[in-house]
Amino acid sequence: MSARPEVLFPLFAGLETLEGVGPKTAKALEHMGVSLPRDMLFVLPHAAIDRRRRETIRGLEMPCVATVEVEIGAHRPASRRGGTYRVNVRDAEEEFQLVFFHARGDYLKKLLPPGERRLVSGKLEYFDGMAQMVHPDHALPPEEAASIPDFEPVYPLTAGVTQKLMAKATQSAVARAPELAEWIDPQQKARAEWPDWHAALAAAHAPDRPGAVSPADPARERLAYDELFAHQLTLALARRGMRRGKGIPSHGDGRLRQRVLASLPYAPTGAQSRAVEEIAKDMASDRRMSRLLQGDVGAGKTLVALMALLVAVEAGGQGVMMAPTEILARQHLEGLAPLAQAAGVRVEILTGRDKGADRREKLADLAEGRIDILVGTHAVFQADVAFHDLRLAIVDEQHRFGVRQRLELGKKGAGADVLVMTATPIPRSLALAQYGDMDVSVLDEKPPGRKPVTTALVSSGRMAEVVDHLRRAIAEGRQAYWVCPLVEESESVDLTAAEDRFKRLRAELGEGVVGLVHGQMPPAEKDAAMARFVAGETAVLVATTVIEVGVNVPNASIMVIERAEIFGLAQLHQLRGRVGRGEAQATCLLMYQPPLGETAEKRLTLLRETEDGFRIAEADLQIRGAGDMIGTAQSGLPRFRVADLESQAALMAVAQSDARTLLTMDPELTSRRGQAARVLLWLMGQDQAIRLISVG
Template identity: 40%
Template sequence: MDVTELPGIGKRRAQQLARLGILTAEDLLQHAPRRYEDRSRLSTLVEAVRRGEGLVEATVVQHDTFPRGREQVLKIIVRDSSSTAALVCFGRSVLARMFPLGTEVRVWGQFSLRHGEIQSSLFEAERLPAPPPPLPGFVPVYPLTEGITQQLLRNAVASALERVLPGMEEDLPPTVRNGENLPSRQDAIRALHKPAGLEEAELARRRLVFGELFHFQMDLARAALARRRARHRPRKPPSRSVVEPVRRALPFALTADQERVLGEILADCDEPWPMARLLQGDVGSGKTVVALLAACAAVERGEQVAIMVPTELLARQHASGASRLLAAGDVRMALLLGELGAAQRRELAAAIGDGSVDLVVGTHALFSEGYRYQNLGLVIIDEQHRFGVRQREELLAKADVPDVLMMSATPIPRSLALTAFGDMEISTIRELPPGRQPVTTHLARIGNEERVYTFVREKLAEGRQAYLVYPAIEEGGARELRSVTGMMEELVPRLAPHSVGFVHSRLSEEARNETMERFAAGGLDALVATSVVEVGVDVPNATVMVIEQAELFGLAALHQLRGRVGRGEHQSWCILVYQEPLSEDARERLKVLYRSTDGFFIAEEDLRIRGPGDMPGVQDSVKQAGFLSFRFADIRRDMPTMLAAREAVRRELEREQERKP
């Protein structure tokens, strides 16, 4: 039913309601109150001012006015058994005719002591007939938009409850509703708008959240099932031994988490449908070696593997590490970069095309038109959030039905993972390899930098290396930001005789790579940079990370930057230098990072502080999943319900399979 079919809703009101996402009467019934006012008991005026709000019954004893600019503002004076109060009627002088002297009124309002009297300027009043009607109970307070009042919405909802609710269909199967002991959808909608108490209102909200999340998870599950059924993935038996020789040659043992996750990936690769899996773990948890062992399993079956990374520097690092780790398996590798000359490109394209290359590491150049793969079986996308959907799809188009393994740079909150990547399987590595020393984090105010630089010089003198990160490339703009170019002039003499280099995003990729490689090789003692080093080469000898004006960085970026140190045998430090005054969110971020090095905890706190829309690593997927349009659910609050709905979906799909002949 269109919302204009409800009494009191014409074309103009409908346009205003549309701004709230309300187009139909059904939409109106799903417009959830943001809170409730307890009008289930009467208060005296004295009690109401003590509580800040209340429902009072009183008599109009006087009309008064006071000047406000050129306007005379009406005051209606009311009296009950405890005191008198002034109802201040800004822009509502018509109330003088509605409530003449001697009128008995029932008033709900926010009351306070002002100018020596009890006042309320935020109030709702009605004439009190004899006998008085029942008390309103718990009254919903809705999100509004310009032109729409609470009373208008309440009246419209009341009409919709009467005319539309009886025909509203149940949205949960009986087996699910009975199994979860949930009320019907109609009962929940009615209780949402007209609850007998706050407990009933909360039960109604939880029921509607469950229904919404159940259907969301069911849609994802059915999409995953449809993808599996529609795309048969041929599986060949191994034609050579690669995984075991590589495992035997590893200079370390896999952690229990790495073993478990590798098992999950290899099990996927035995199924008759293509794998779609997200691999996430904290900084330094060993995701890459798991991905490389999965690549070995594909090579064993005669398939090619493509590993796509966001930068050429990272591609070189992956290729270098992979060549060492995979040498025992005789894996034929290639590095595909955009800077290759024409002859090199032709030679590499021929090798990829005839299958004489098993594994290719590269940037977006991997999906260039000039490259055709003979048998691309596994696509690994590292730092998946740095690639757009179109780039990922262009690479996947290079194969018929490839397995896909996406890797996240830092942990994603579980609630976001279940929404943004709900149609994928998710593997999580929580355990860090043994022997890694936690990075010690310190906070310092701007003004105490000399102590920080003294500490940096001491560590450089011991033969260690340091990063110094700043929010801007160069000085300028409305805010005074410390910059790479400005601080280079200051730091070169301050850190002398130690060598200092710099990188930022405006340098050519070739110049950035050259500087980073010099730093990694020990040719530079200190590296001054923007957050461009958030993703960079491993430098085990780097033990100090200084981040100035740290309050300007997001939690995920700060955690990633801190993860650049602590990669070797030496104790490492991260020093967060902040500038006061701090906003409440900035103070919260710095506290979280100071107290914890657990990336999963930090990710959940990041979600709590800034909400889901800005979370790194998931923005594109979040928009595609559409979960920000949930009417009832809030993934920060409703994670237990999300998990319960996911489990209910699993059981319901099992029952569907059992009912099939």
């Protein structure tokens, strides 16, 4: 089935086929991401107004929305143009007024004829000792009362679209939604007490009680699950496509790994050993590995990565480790080189800088298997780079590396295993949304010898004290980072520029003591400034956030972060992880500009209390939401319309396990439930996934 099923055609027609939607409205709706009747189904109301009928307004707590039948009394037109027009009305027990501004009297006399009965509904307020309803939302003859629902859905709007129009268009979309066969596991559906798909849609758009608009309502929860299930099914198919490509079993005999362990001054943590074991087991199987290695700052990912690469070498193959930038690639090389030397294997680096004869020689060695482990930037993707026998590719810092690149890398080594490393602890729900196609290993222990970092909050008024503290530390031979938020002084935002801070610190602490690194510098200058700091020639490095990823200077034990309140939690946690790698007790000073807002204070206090990256990430998710946290634009994080990643993490886990189970039992999705799942994929616009089945 490689074409869209006919039963879905009405939902993929033009928007103007919906009631009340003309060309102009269709254009306006596009701003809400709505371009098909299908999209309209998933724009759910975010509130419901209680419009249940009452006999009287007596005893109501105002302000409130009331719906009541009244007898129309006298009209009191405005005394001047644009003034207030009032209409007296009476319900079963109470008198009040309907109030209109800029009203046309003739229109109101027609709408509210004196002496007749009308059902009015709107916001009731107390004003000057009298209850009044300003511009009622509804005013109808009693026989038309049925057109006002007991609970009126409130939809998100955009310019040029009214509530009335949304209600009409969504009802029209729901009316053309077909009854579809069930794709949810019957036991799961019964356990959660979810309605059928069509019934769930109808219920979500016609709330019948106040709680009906909450994400936990069975109808809405079912629709959220459908969305997550389609997403996880797509990831599971991608994962299978990845694994279908037969892997090459790599059985390491452990001899090289033993040499490395023997050369270490400490034993690996339980988490490190467990991760290495999981990876080695994956590599030994004939299916391709696709695994994510998540480790908090300083949890020792480098050792795990090297052990994994050595499994490939022990098995007679090669490994490659890729980093997003040249600085990071060089750092990986520095981290791996001494360990690789202990094992007696050859490690080389390949970046965009390699030119001419040098590059040709490296490529020849690589193609003939004389290089065991290659470290590089995306330069290893270039067409002329060929491996003798690539078994394992490790990718660092996933965020710049989506599913597409993972597959691209897979092509270099037809059966190469893939391991992705990230230093950003990701809450489980986001990890599943973003990496649902991968297995996950987590490093959640700190290696011995990592000392906790003392974190303090300091107001920017105490700058002089901080500089004194630095002066003393430098005298003791210690080094410090000073992080500034922006590079050029911008008129609108008064943030201290790195250039300025650099000059001032240099004046205070002396020439040659302070270095500067920022994003606008030419790469060669940046590298040189970093190199001087790494070598200990400069004691203080003033930097923008270019240092947050990966830099390793064990002697640096102080981190000053200026305007800490404008950084994200995860970013602050990453920056703090740059210190505390050596013998000395490390400190991190979070400088803020008072007064601190409530959210900022919450964030900074949490950092002071904990160094647990996963706890910090969960908090970050609650404070900022999923999109901001990963920066949705480049995150490859799907946009969900109904599902909410923050509150429905557990639902995501259920969807993942259901999707994997379904594919295990019915790999080609040919059973009744499998066929239904295909329809769901079409419905959710996951055409890619459908190609993956047909290719499969």
